[in-house]
């Protein structure tokens with residue numbers, strides 16, 4: 001067992017974890033952050049994407065102990081006092097989700113994408129989200145949502 | 156209503172509006188209720204040991220070692236449940252002599268596909284359960300795998316199941332002459348001026364919903380509560396009761412948030428049964444969540460057919476007959492509707508065309524692969540692919556324009572209702588309008604000119620144009636028709652309306668949405684019909700305790716069957732309310748009109764009473780008409796009179812790089828006619844997602860087995876779902892030809908994109924390469940397959956360059972079946 005100390009969505013947690021515990025399992029099973037989900041076992045789907053110190057990571061692809069001393073933001077930490085993050089709002093407005101399973105990861109990856117490139121082209125959005133799979137939407141409305149959040153919608 | 160709004164009252168506000176979804180809030184904030192999120196006190200986690208062999212006798216199995224592992228509560232093998240597990244249900248005996256060899260959830264004596272469950276461990280954590288799997292000792296005596304469909308049918312083939320005499324499960328036949336719906340195919344063949352025959356392969360696909368399946372079972376008194384990631388909680392309840400002998404009224408099934416299904420969650424799974432058995436044996440809640448590898452290797456696949464198709468025609472292009480033989484890979488066992496999947500397509504091979512004669516036969520075949528069952532479209536994408544591909548082949552044979560050939564043969568809009576050679580009556584349609592609009596939308600003439608330019612210039616990147624003019628049968632289904640096909644259930648749907656004292660409304664539906672947006676769409680329908688604000692309506696579903704009667708969600712049925720049940724229940728509420736309103740207004744019921752949520756006396760302005768006022772009056776029940784029970788609540792069960800027949804025209808332009816085999820979709824345009832649109836935003840969403848899946852079949856996805864019967868596409872590394880850069884921006888539009896078979900005029904949209912798009916893409920690729928003498932490319936049309944086709948056509952004489960490129964490819968093609 002290893003002691004880790006992490007900040008998740010603004011709260012501090014100190015826990016003993018097995019060194020093999022994946023960050024996503026720590027988030028879901030230990031501290032109840034079930035908004036972050038698992039869609040694969042090969043780091044392909046991106047459903048588990050969170051921000052680590054503001055950069056997107058696939059939380060199935062790192063160990064909880066590697067998050068020691070870091071700050072994690074999940075989809076549950078985005079809305080402030082009931083006001084949706086602009087990316088959450090954009091996903092709703094543009095119907096960028098159907099079943100919603102990919103959505104937490106897709107929203108986190110989209111936020112990271114705009115942090116890196118505030119005014120992406122459609123192609124840059126598509127390539128930037130390549131690590132996140134969605135089976136429901138065909139991605140078209142996800143692209144539109146990111147464009148809305150970037151303020152670069154074509155009417 | 157404002158003075159300027161001239162739309163009829165009933166459609167004034169909601170229907171036809173692109174409302175954003177009421178479902179979204181909890182999903183975008185991470186407060187979702189996936190089964191795997193749930194934890195119950197004392198719950199054990201399950202891990203399943205699966206067969207590494209495609210086909211083998213289990214000569215010994217010992218799980219006792221697992222019980223010594225830390226955290227392990229119990230471990231079981233098939234022998235532990237042999238007396239209680241029964242067989243997984245198959246609800247569709249398609250012929251009287253269909254062979255069902257049985258389907259145990261945990262294999263007892265023999266495994267029949269790589270991934271078959273052989274043992275289960277229950278532990279305090281998932282990790283501990285998985286760790287303990289390695290201690291279970293199993294000895295297998297291997298049997299030859301049965302992989303090739305035609306070899307499986309040959310005399311002397313290894314039998315998948317020792318209790319059968321052949322790997323053939325059934326032969327099902329439709330013949331238009333015998334059915335009285337058309338002429339004889341034998342005559343059509345004899346008299347044909349032109350005959351074109353092709354073999355198409357429908358590769359195996361994994362539905363690949365993003366949420367892996369998960370099941371949690373809590374033993375309760377003599378029964379269970381089961382939460383499952385399923386499309387069919389009602390059917391699960393009944394079938395679990397029948398399979399395990401639990402009284403049905405002691406089973407409560409709940410489908411909370413479900414992360415996609417696409418047909419992949421319309422079955423009773425071995426894992427649901429195993430989890431139930433373990434929970435009951437231990438007297439503890441038990442949860443099983445599959446890994447993605449388990450989804451791919453053990454959850455059912457779809458498609459998997461060989462299609463041998465012959466079309467006959469006159470020289471002028473008039474089609475005269477269609478003859479189809481299917482060889483359907485059922486996999487190792489029959490799941491809920493495995494044998495019927497090809498039959499769901501059997502009536503759709505004639506498509507939108509006026510064939511005088513039609514014959515179809517289908518052999519269902521057992522193999523040592525994971526079972527097949529429904530995947531989005533279920534039988535109808537296969538049918539549409541075959542007919543739309545062969546129409547292009549016929550056009551090429553006749554040197555006709557593919558659109559002109561279609562125009563010559565399709566049902567003209569004034570010919571509806573039209574009974575097809577397969578015996579279905581299409582109520583409405585307007586193929587001309589949809590096609591004209593699609594041609595315009597995609598810029599067809601310009602694309603043809605560009606194609607000619609590239610051909611002329613011998614451009615290494617050629618352009619191809621593909622057409623798919625399709626219809627589908629949706630709204631599953633009229634119960635009588637299902638009965639005539641020996642299906643084990645009806646096709647009705649149920650709804651009830653609960654009027655609350657404050658005028659709010661609860662709508663209980665028997666459908667079970669998992670991403671479609673039915674809560675929003677149904678709320679729109681009820682809002683308009685009852686004149687109650689959208690936000691005052693709650694849609695309740697997915698729990699057999701609160702929504703006790705239903706047949707769930709599949710086959711694009713939720714709106715065209717489930718939505719109509721809601722309408723019927725609403726109408727009963729209005730009729731009950733009318734009686735109370737007449738009493739309150741001291742008027743005759745006949746003198747009342749109901750508009751925008753209020754009853755008023757015709758010709759007496761100012762006298763009105765609103766539905767919320769009536770609801771409250773009924774709640775207090777102080778002064779009701781004599782003999783009236785104090786309730787407005789109403790229930791309706793609606794059995795559709797017919798299927799619904801959405802249609803559309805999909806046009807695709809692809810670039811094909813003749814040097815590398817790379818295919819790129821340049822433009823994709825579709826005009827779908829789904830009847831009266833309830834919510835265009837949701838319709839477009841369904842179309843986009845459907846297109847992505849249909850295009851993925853054409854270009855990207857295939858479940859591949861090696862010669863030993865091992866799945867080699869067992870992760871998302873190898874089973875390649877398209878990501879955002881792999882798909883184009885879709886151009887979508889609609890025509891509206893309302894269905895005349897239901898009061899909303901709706902037709903259903905869940906499967907349209909998937910059904911229509913696959914042949915549009917492949918037709919485009921073949922069109923690009925036809926000058927090289929290429930008339931087919933097997934799906935998925937990967938760069939390797941396209942490149943090989945070009946090479947073997949001999950058209951691209953690149954000498955040593957070709958030879959040196961060849962070295963980089965594996966010399967064996969993937970197993971296509």
Ligand code: FES
Nearest residue numbers: 039043045046060
């Ligand atoms: S769960 Fe699929 S990438 Fe993390």
Ligand code: FES
Nearest residue numbers: 098102134135136
């Ligand atoms: S919304 Fe269902 S997987 Fe993306």
